[in-house]
Each structure stands twice: as C-alpha cells, then as structure tokens.
Amino acid sequence: MVGAKGRTLVLIVLAALLAGSVVYLRVWKTERMYPGDLRGEMVVDGLKRTYIVHLPRNFSEDEHLPLLIALHGGGGSGFDMERLTRGGLNVLAEGERFVVVYPDGVEGHWNDGRNLSRYRAQRENIDDVAFISALIDLFVREYGVNGSRVYVTGMSNGGLMTYRLACEIPERLAAVAVVGVSMSENLYDSCSPRTQVPIMIILGKDDPIVPWDGGELHFGPVKLGRVVSVEKTVEYWADRNGCTVRHGREYLPDADPEDGTRVWIERYSNCSGGAEVVLYGIEGGGHTWPGGYQYLPRSIIGKTSGDIDANGVIWRFLSSYSRDG
Numbered sequence: 379m380v381g382a383k384g385r386t387l388v389l390i391v392l393a394a395l396l397a398g399s400v401v402y403l404r405v406w407k408t409e410r411m412y413p414g415d416l417r418g419e420m421v422v423d424g425l426k427r428t429y430i431v432h433l434p435r436n437f438s439e440d441e442h443l444p445l446l447i448a449l450h451g452g453g454g455s456g457f458d459m460e461r462l463t464r465g466g467l468n469v470l471a472e473g474e475r476f477v478v479v480y481p482d483g484v485e486g487h488w489n490d491g492r493n494l495s496r497y498r499a500q501r502e503n504i505d506d507v508a509f510i511s512a513l514i515d516l517f518v519r520e521y522g523v524n525g526s527r528v529y530v531t532g533m534s535n536g537g538l539m540t541y542r543l544a545c546e547i548p549e550r551l552a553a554v555a556v557v558g559v560s561m562s563e564n565l566y567d568s569c570s571p572r573t574q575v576p577i578m579i580i581l582g583k584d585d586p587i588v589p590w591d592g593g594e595l596h597f598g599p600v601k602l603g604r605v606v607s608v609e610k611t612v613e614y615w616a617d618r619n620g621c622t623v624r625h626g627r628e629y630l631p632d633a634d635p636e637d638g639t640r641v642w643i644e645r646y647s648n649c650s651g652g653a654e655v656v657l658y659g660i661e662g663g664g665h666t667w668p669g670g671y672q673y674l675p676r677s678i679i680g681k682t683s684g685d686i687d688a689n690g691v692i693w694r695f696l697s698s699y700s701r702d703g
Contacts, residue, residue: 449536582663
C-alpha cells in the first residue's frame with residue numbers, strides 16, 4: 379500500500395537486464411539509488427526476481443555480517459522501501475555493520491496469503507516464501523552473511539508477508555518486525571509455526587487503512603481483505619512464543635509535540651527461548667513508518683509519528699536475537 383512515482387524508466391531498464399536462469403548479482407547503479415547500493419537479480423521457480431542490496435563500506439565476506447530483509451508495501455518496490463525509511467536502515471547498516479536487502483514484489487505486491495484476485499502475486503499464487511528463502515541462501519553462500527542472524531521487517535503488504543514468513547520459515551529467522559498492519563484473518567487461522575519467533579509490531583491506532591480492532595482493509599473504496607485486531611495479533615504471538623508475563627502499557631516521552639501522536643509500548647516476556655513480543659501503539663498515528671517519509675498526504679494515510687525512529691527501534695530489537703541463541 380506504499381506507492382511511488384517515477385519507476386517506469388527503472389522497470390524498462392530492469393526488463394532489458396533480466397536474462398538467463400542463473401542466480402547472480404549484477405552491479406547496476408543509478409542516480410536514484412543510495413550510495414553503495416547494488417541491483418541484484420535472480421530466478422526463482424522460473425520467475426525473474428529483483429532486489430536492491432546495501433553493503434556497508436569495506437564489506438568483507440569474512441565478517442559474517444547479519445542480514446536484514448526489508449519488504450515494501452503494496453504498489454511499491456525495494457527502492458520505495460528504502461525511501462520510506464529515509465535511508466535510515468542504510469545508515470544503521472554502516473554504523474552497526476549489517477547487510478540490508480530490499481526485494482521487489484511481483485508487480486509491486488507480495489503474496490501474503492490474503493488471496494486477492496486483483497494482484498498478480500496473489501492471483502497466480504507466486505511463491506514469495508521461496509523467493510525470500512532463495513535470497514537468504516544466496517547471501518549466506520555468496521556474501522558470507524551469518525545465517526543465524528537473519529531478520530525480516532516489512533511495511534503494510536510487506537508486513538503481512540513478514541507474518542507469513544514467520545509462520546512458514548521461522549527456523550530461518552532470528553526475529554521479525556512488522557509495521558502498519560495486524561495479521562490477516564486467513565493467516566491467523568492457518569499459521570502454525572514450528573518454532574518461536576521474537577516479534578515486534580508497530581501500528582498507528584488511527585490508521586485509516588488498517589482498522590485497529592480488526593475488519594476490512596481498505597484504501598478509499600477499494601477493499602483489500604480482512605485482518606484480526608491488533609490485540610488478537612499480539613496475543614496470538616505471545617501464546618505461540620509461550621510468553622507468561624504481560625507488562626503494563628508504558629508511554630514514551632512526547633519527543634515531537636507537533637506531530638499529533640503519542641507512543642506507548644506493551645511487552646510480553648518470560649517467553650520460550652527468550653522470544654519476546656513487543657507492541658508499539660501510536661495514538662494518532664496513521665499508515666506510516668514512524669520517523670520516516672510522509673509518502674502521501676495525511677488526509678489519505680494519516681500522521682507520521684516523530685516520537686520514535688522506527689529504523690533504530692526495529693534494529694535494536696532484531697539485533698538482540700540470534701537463531702542459535
């Protein structure tokens with residue numbers, strides 16, 4: 379649900395570059411991309427897939443760096459996800475030393491399990507779980523990333539895809555973070571992860587697209603499937619992770635009094651394997667990335683909170699976990 383402008387030229391060039399059936403990385407820099415970014419392409423299930431990778435300066439395979447996969451919202455691209463965060467994940471990658479990958483969904487969308495006929499990714503049941511798994515394999519094999527420290531975050535449609543990955547390949551993920559969406563009803567009813575996954579959820583209470591108490595997702599008059607409430611989503615993962623302690627709501631300082639939002643945290647701890655569940659609720663917050671780019675007017679997507687920087691909050695949470703403990 380995160381859109382973008384001016385992708386036509388990039389898509390035309392990309393179409394010309396997509397050839398062959400071998401997984402590989404092609405260096406392809408454009409003025410639109412951030413310094414240090416490379417464009418990658420690969421073939422999964424006969425379908426050509428693309429992504430942007432940001433490698434920190436002086437990258438070496440011998441470092442065995444963590445890997446963060448950041449999934450864009452519906453109608454977007456890897457570059458749009460990078461832009462949404464204001465390049466903040468890249469900045470963190472430089473200082474904290476990790477690799478960031480921004481994959482592209484098929485025609486701007488992920489097959490997150492809602493089974494919507496309007497989007498090719500879902501209509502044709504594109505195997506995006508296989509795509510993300512192949513990306514992990516590629517970066518472990520070719521770039522020496524630490525397979526025990528693989529993380530996924532996503533916004534909106536990318537957040538729904540993140541839930542799906544946590545359900546279907548939890549053994550490959552050290553932790554995940556979702557922004558801007560609760561679980562879809564379809565996934566809530568079918569998810570059966572084989573292992574615990576630490577999870578952080580960030581959601582605006584006044585999101586005009588995603589109803590806090592569950593119900594129909596919608597962008598204007600367009601209906602986009604149904605989600606369960608934020609409360610049911612958080613309680614689901616707390617139960618799955620065996621958490622036995624629920625901490626009371628804690629309000630954070632109003633760091634940006636002019637943004638019309640307030641942020642609180644709820645934590646679930648004493649979980650199996652230490653896999654905590656954390657909710658950041660944003661009073662007054664919209665369908666946005668806190669501290670990020672206001673990609674559409676407030677009248678359409680609501681307010682962007684300046685009280686927290688989602689990039690830093692997410693990385694601090696994710697990076698505290700490793701699949702091997």
